[in-house]
Every structure is written in C-alpha cells, then in structure tokens.
Amino acid sequence: MVGKKLTSFLLTAALMSPLSAFAQGTTPAAGQASDKAVTQAADIILSNGTVYTVDRNRNWAQAVAIRGGEIVYVGSDEGAKKYIGTNTKVTDLKGEMVLPGFIDSHTHASKTTGLIFSIDLFDAKSMDEYVEVIQAFVKEHPAEKNFQGRGWSNPVAPGIGPLKEVLDKISADKPIALTSDDGHSLWVNSAALKLAGITKDTKNPEGGIIEHDKTGEPSGTLREKAMDLVLSKIGGYTAQQYKAGIEEYQHKAVERGVTTVRDPDMLRYPNVLEAYEGLAKENKLTIRFRNAITADPDKGPEQIAEFVKIRERNQNPLFQVNAVKIFMDGVVEGATAYLEKPYEHKHTNGELIWKPEVYKKTAAAADKAGFQLHVHSIGDASTRIVLDGMEYAEQQNGKHDARHSLVHLQLVNKTDIERFKKLGAVGIVQPFWFMQEEGYYDEIEVPYLGQERAETEYPMKSFLNQGVHIASSSDYIVTPEFNPLHGIQQGITRIEEGQTDAAKIANPEERATLADMIASFTIDGAYANHVDDITGSIEVGKKADIIVLDKNLFDIPATQIKDAAVVLTLVEGKEVYRLKEAK
Template sequence: MSTLLTKCDPRHIVTGRARYLLRKDTLVHAEILLENGWVYSGNDAAPVQASLAIAGGRILAVGTGDVIDATVGAGTQRVDLRGQLVVPGFQDAHIHPIFAGIEMLQCDLTGVGSAEEALAAIGAYAEENPDEPWILGAGWSMDLFPGGTPLRQQLDAVVPDRPVFLQNRDHHGAWANTAAFEAAGITAKTPDPDGGRFEREADGTPAGTVHEGAVDLFNHAKPAVPYELAYRGLLAAQELLLAQGITAWQDAWVPIPEGEHADNLQVYMDAAAAGDLRVRVTACQWWDRTAGISQLEAIKSRRDTVAAAIDPLQLDANSVKVMVDGVAENYTAAMHHVYLDHHGQHTENRGIEFFDPAEMKEFVTAIDAAGMQVHFHALGDRAVTDALDAVEAAREVNGPNDNRHHLAHLQVVRPEDTRRFAPLEAAANLQALWACHEDQMDTLTLPFLEPGAEQRHYPFGELAAHGARLVAGSDWPVSTADPVAAIHVAVNRRSPGSDAPPLGPESQQLTLKQILDAYTQGSAWINHREAQTGTLEPGKLADLAVLDINLFELPLEDLHRASVTQTWIGGECVYQRPATAALPETEAAQ
C-alpha cells in the first residue's frame, strides 16, 4: 500500500540527476509517474531526460534510474510521455480572465479579419439575441478601420434599433452607435472628460469611437454585469486557459463594484469555496483614479476578507493595480517626447497620465506601507519614469520590504530607466507577444513616435542585461493568452510565419530560457508563490504543463509549433488534449 505524502520533509537524497524525498525514513510511493519524456525543472540550463513522480499533490522525485524506480508502487499510475516535454505550469502575471470570459459569451469580435467581417458578426449576433437591450462585446482591432476609428453610422446600418457598445482589442477605447450615445445622453455639447476624448464630426457630434475615460461615460446607461454572467465568464476563461498550460494568474483588474455590477472578487471567492476555481489566483484590486487615497481602507478590508476565508495558495488579493497611462495607438501613452502628426510634424501631445506624479508618490507609499504590492500599467516612457519614481519614494519612506512591485507593458523605456528596476527591486512584467511588427504597430504607432523609437520598443534584453527581474503575462483578452506564442515572439522578435524584420536590435531578444523562466518561476515570484510553485523540484506542488515538442530542440523560428497536451495542478490532470490528438498513454503500474 502506498504511503501518501502529506507534509514534505526537507531532507532530500540526491544521486546525480535523481532525487527523492523521505518521510520518517520511509520511501514515499508515487501516485503518478510521468516517464519517458524530457523535464525542464527551471533549475537547469536545459531539459533532461527524466521521470517525475508525484504524491499527495506534490513532486516526490525528479530523476532517472533505480532511485525513481524505487518510488513506484503497485498502485502507481504511469503516464508515458513519449518524448514530450514537462515544464513548470505557466503563470500569467497580467491577465483579465473574468472580463475575457464575459466577452466570450457576448458579441466576441476577436479574430475578425476586416471591417466587413466585424459588421457581419455584429449583425448576426444582434439577430440571434433579439431580447438583449444592448449589444455588448469587444475584440475589434483598430487596424481594420482608417485611423483606427470606426464610425457610429457603420453600426447604425446593422443595428439601428438598440444601443451597441463594443470595446476594442486593447480595451482603451470603444465603438458605439447612435442609439448608445443617445442612451448615455452624450451629444456634441458633451465635453471630453479628464483622461479621455471623443472622436468627433465637423460639428462636434461624437463620431463613434471613444477613448480612455470617455468610455466610462456610458456606464450609467449600460446594463450591469450580473453575478451569474461573471461566474460563467470565469469558468469559460478558466477552461480556455487550462488548455494553454496556465496554472496560475494575476487578474490585473478586480474593482470594487459599482451599482448592481457583479463583484469579481466575490466571484473568485465563491468559485474557490465551491471547488470550481482550479487555478491559483492573485486578484489585483483596482485603484480608482477618482476616489483618492481614502479607498485604501476598503481595499485592505477586501484583502483581509479573502485572507481569512481562502487558502492563500488558491486565492489572495494583496495587490493593487495602478493605471498610469493609456496606449500608444490612440496617443494616450505618456511619453517624454511629443507625438507626431500624420505629416511627421511635432504636436503638443505627450499622452495622458491619469495621476499627478506627486499624488502617485503619496498613494503608492501608502499602499506599500500597508504591505501590499503595486502593479503598474506603464506603457510610455514618461509613465515608466513616474512609476519608478513612485516606487523610489515609497522605498525612501518605508524602507526595503518584500512587496514586489512590478511595471507592466513597458513599450518604450528610456535607457536610464532600464537601469533602475534592479536597484528598486521593481520587476519588469513583459507582454512579449507585442514585441514584433504587425499592422497596428506599423500603421498606428511607429509613424507617430519620435524617430528611432523602434529601437527603444519593448527593451526586454536591455532590462535583463541590467538585472531586472522578468515576469510575463499576456493581457488577454487584448491578445491571445497562449504562452507559447509569446515565447516565440520574445525570442524571435517577429510573429510566427512573418517575413517582417525583427522589431528593434538583436540585443532586445531574450533567450528561450529567459522567457520560459519569466513565464514560470518569475511570475510565481511576483505572486509570492515561488516556495511552492514555479520550478519542478521535490516538495513543490505538482503544477506543470506537458508540451508535445521539446522546445529546446526546435529551431528558434519554429517555437510556435509546440502546443500543450496536458495541464496538471496539485498533482491532478485538469486538462488533456482530446483523444484525436494522439495523447500519451496512462496505465497502472504492473
């Protein structure tokens, strides 16, 4: 009869590459043995041919030969990997699963290839859902429309009778029809709000596209997101993410709900209590730019409520999201240099910062003093400077601590700021999939930035060279959540199959190990779970992904060919690719 591992003894026996755990001097038998494959532990330079034994939800042994054989008992389930690669489970450090799941259940425009396809999809959705008072959804790409700004009349032609409000792919803007503007009471006389703007017709009438803070002016009129829809959205998102090998994430936008909107933090808590939440989640609470420093008390209270009710290995809420600026495509990313106009001439626009830098230093210092992490959206180089200044101010007042602040996106960073991350212990949160030439980059971004800006884009290699800790995420649903796709771009600086040149100099490319570690142990560290996850070694939780191809044996231009066949969390297989895809065999030990 197998002995189950309930609490790992720190004593390890190591024989070459083979390791196993003892408890009370008795060998613990494996419940699961993954064998005949490659194992990338995260502690080695590359994968090794090895087996991985699991007991009690944790890794019992990683190795080969007699030592591994000794862990196998009569009840051990043996999984033949057939040469596949086992890696630590991917952990997405910047993602929006509940919002993405809701959008999957609404009018989902992700992947449409033209304006005509988008309009056809909207019309079809409206026809299939005649009882919905508003047509809501997201996912359209700005490069499908001239200037990235579609018109209300285009929507009026397919849905004339109901309001339509559709956020774009990056969720920093939206497309609305005439009925939606009327329902929200927005007219030619409505001024642009602080931190946002309307595209307008010649007489001032809103043209159909709204940016940043202007999106919020529809909130009072749109239907609230009901709890049941948010819960279904979480489960739909989780199913998709498990199929991509993701075992943990940091949800980068969990707000205190307004009105009748579902409380996403409560959704997470309820799903955890019901056993429906399979992944490990850090809920990053939203810092409302209009609420001031007084909101910190409510944020701390919500953090403490989660901590009292849920195992922190499953769910915690000790992170705060601060949106410093916008995005470059609509000229709201905060830059040191002014944007250029369509003729290449200087404008007076340097983007939008949603907080005065002095104010941000004050509340970041207060968040830091409360023992909470700050997760910055900092896309433009001026936003990066001011976010680092805020971290530095907190360090000067509060001293060093283990809060692990991080800056996400980092599209443009000044050389002098890439050197500041390591001394400030601020992590660089990379959305690597964006670091390549694509239509939105080449038509809506690079032409409007200072000359030479391409060389400063997504300076991952420079950050790594200066000692910055790298973590990784997708920002899904802004772009795919697939870690393999992001890994491919981080290494190649071009998208799969593209004949475009790499984005920026070769020095900005990451090695395969650097980006794979960022997506596993780096993100585990940022979520304060590195003691339990992020690498494959005895005593840690058996959170892992199985890839059909050994990434380290592929030519770099073929990294995207790999895909996930299995995902394991706590020693349980929570995703297995359908049988038609030639899965590994699982059988009882003989």
C-alpha cells in the same frame, strides 16, 4: 517559415543550449528527495522524461514523484523506483519534455464572459465584417435593451476612430457600446451618447478623450476614462455570467499548460470579484489565481482599507487577491500612452490617468498594507512616474521584498531600466507583441511615434542584462490566442510569423534566449506573483504544477516552438488536462 539565413542566425544566437544534464554527463544533485522516509510511496511518478526543472541551477532530470499534491522527488529513473508502491500511478513519458506549469502574469480571464454573452469582433478584420457581425447579433437578440461587445481594431479606423453613424444604421434607438481589442477605446452609437449625456459641448473627463468629427460633434469613439461615461450607464454582466466565463477560461488555460494567472479586473467591473469568490467557495477553480484589485484614481489612498478587507476574506489556496492594479496611462494606438516627447501626428504627449501626487500616496498606502503594485504603463514618461511612486513608497515604508510590477513597457528610457533593479521592481511584458505587426507598425506605430522611437519598442533583454526579473504574460483577451508556447517563440524571434526579411525583426538586440523565455513564463512569473515558494519550478516541496510537452523545445527550431503540444497538465498533482490521442 523564416529563411535559411535568418533561421540559422536565430538558432545560433538563441537555441544552442545543452539538451540535458544527463546528455552532458552531469547528474542533478544526485536526485532531490524530501526528508520523509523514502519508503513512503508516491501517488504519481512521471518517469523516462526530459525534465527541465527551471530551478536555480537550471538542472535537468528524468523522473518526478508526487505525493499529496506536492513534489517529493526529482532525479533519475533509478532513484524514483523507491517511491513506487501498490497504488502508485507510473507514467512512462518516453522522453517527452516536462516543465513547470506556465504562469500568465497579466490576463483578463474574466473577460471571457464577453466572448460568450456579447458581440465578439476579434475574428472580423474590416469595417464591413464588423457591421456584418454586429447586425447578426442584434437580429438574434431582439429582447436586449442594449448591445455590448469587444474586439474592433484601431488600425481599421485610425485617427478619431470608428464613427457613430455606422452603428446608428444598425440600431438607432438602442445603445451600442463596443470596446476595442486593447480595451482602451469605446465605439458607440448616438443612442449611447444620448444615454450618457455626451454632446459637442461635453468636456473631456480627466484622463479621457471624447473624439470629435469635423463638425465638432462627438465622432462615436471614447478613449480611456471617457469610456466610463457610457459604460457606467449601460451596466455589465451578472455574477453568474462571469462565473461561466471564468470556467470557460480555465478550460482554455489548462489546454495551453497555464496553471497560475493574475486577473487584474477585481472591482473594475461589477460582479467580477463576486464571481471568483463564488467559484472558490463552490470548489470550481481548477487553476491558481492571484488577482489584483483595480484602484480608482478619484479615491486615492483611502480605498486601500477596503482592499485589505477583500484580501482577508479571500485566502482560498486557489484564489487570493494580493495586488493593486493602477492604470497610469493609455495606449499608443489611441495616442493616450504618456510619452516624454509628443506624438508625431497630434503634438500632444498623451494622457496621464492618475495625478502623480495622488498615485504616490496611494502607492505608499498599498505598499504599507502589504500589497504589490501592478501598474499599467505603456509610455516612457508614464514609467518614470510609476517608478517615482515606487521609490516614494520605499522611502515612506522602508525597503522590503515588495516586488511591485510595471506591465506592458512599450517604451522605456534606458536610464530607467537601471532603476528597476535598484527598486526591486518587476517587468511584466507581452512577448506576443514583439514584432512589426502588419496593420500596426507601419500604419500606427511609426507615424505616431516616429521611426526612431518605433525601433526601440518592447525591450526585454536589456532588463535581463541588468538582472531585473521579467515575467511574461498574454494580456488576454487583447491577445486572443494566449498559448505561452507562442509567446516563448515570439520572444526569441521577434518577427511576424511567415516573415523572412531580417529587417523586419523588431528591435533585434532585445531577443531573448529559450531559457530566458521559459523562465519568464515559469519561475520569474512565480516570483512576480509572490508564489515562487510553492510553484514556478520542479523542486521538492513545491506544488506539483507540471506540464508535459510532446517535443523538447531545446531540440527544435525556434520557429516551431508554438507547434509543440501540451500532452498533460497537473495542478497540485491533480490531472486537469490530457491531450486526447488521435484515433
């Protein structure tokens, strides 16, 4: 629990908002209603609630009426009575909070597959624990030709990363390939290196790094594009396995109130797209996906024509592909994020995965074809190059409502924040990371970046102050627990849970308000994914993507937000989750 002084400060700064329009004596637009005859009964009415609509005026209401999966009324309990018919299901919420369904604007939903069918290291915290988990999996799966997994953490093995010798002791003849928790490094054994033909003489591929030990031999860690040297040989999961993973993700999502997401892994891994298409045809999708296709830096603008065909054949209401994903740089913990000034410990600026001119032309081609750009950018130099490409696309194609997005934004030059607004670019951030995390901040971020840069990480309020749309996301499975309520809390406090030292608040000037954070997971998330016309707020005419919480977030301390529970989740008026009552 945060200390009394810090708690008081946080509450004063971020949480002193009106409890409701009704509490302030203001009625929200006298009750919104559709143009249809009010005598037509609703299918569902949620009454006696504390409804935060997140509409343009941030109105509050008491009741919501739903018909045919759409919202037909928002207003007072008295006004909702007109919509009650013989078959109307009326739920007395007894004051519980109602919000639009949460939107996770960057989440690797399909990677849940790996948690089911491969080695899961996310819960292990040391090299000894990694070895224990890997040994157990190898022993339990003797028929496997190779072993894959994910979840090891860079702070456990900083510098050149974990060594191949550790894995060689577990399996000397079968390849082992384990992706780091951030997805930007690969830990392999000697058999995997041999399979890929990697020796001490193998040159780094463009946009990648083969780490070496003191003898000059490959150490067993591959960064960024070097990962593909092994992964392309090992292969991946089947479409059926991906289906199972996506369905498991959906169960997790609705429990957390997540109703719309963007998975950016189409074409990056074989069979992911096929799995989504299959689930859509089989009517097994329960939440809305607006996914992105990963572009190949070696193929340039020519690949956009194929992306158009993929988009055209996927127009299911719950599954569409509307963006092109680009990896512009790597990550700080791997020293591959592309920085304006060199790293303190390596004296290099990191890795730029795309050639700027190829990126510009690809960005322009994607923009012309009506795709959003969805660009991974961690470093300040990378972000400038990304914005240059978006500006080039605008010059080539004219200004329009593109809503291109930059994802992560760990370091951003202040002068570039103004360019976001000018270009209409959207920032997609991960508030779950807004803290001086133990094992990362003092051990990696400060030594790698220097104190001054480390103290400016993960801006958010600066973007909001410039009028830039900021959408929040989890980057699951990089963030294993992706509950948006936790993200909302972290965006407000920016301090590690249980920490009471105010000096440990990460970049405190960037703290957002509760209203800011809710918007980033709802209406601004909808804006970022081009679905704000159908979801993101509780308004008449929009889809009934609605969640109910057991607590009013405006009534509790910021440090307790993550402990609120999702009671009910509706997607287009269909109940997809209800919290079981304790016996």
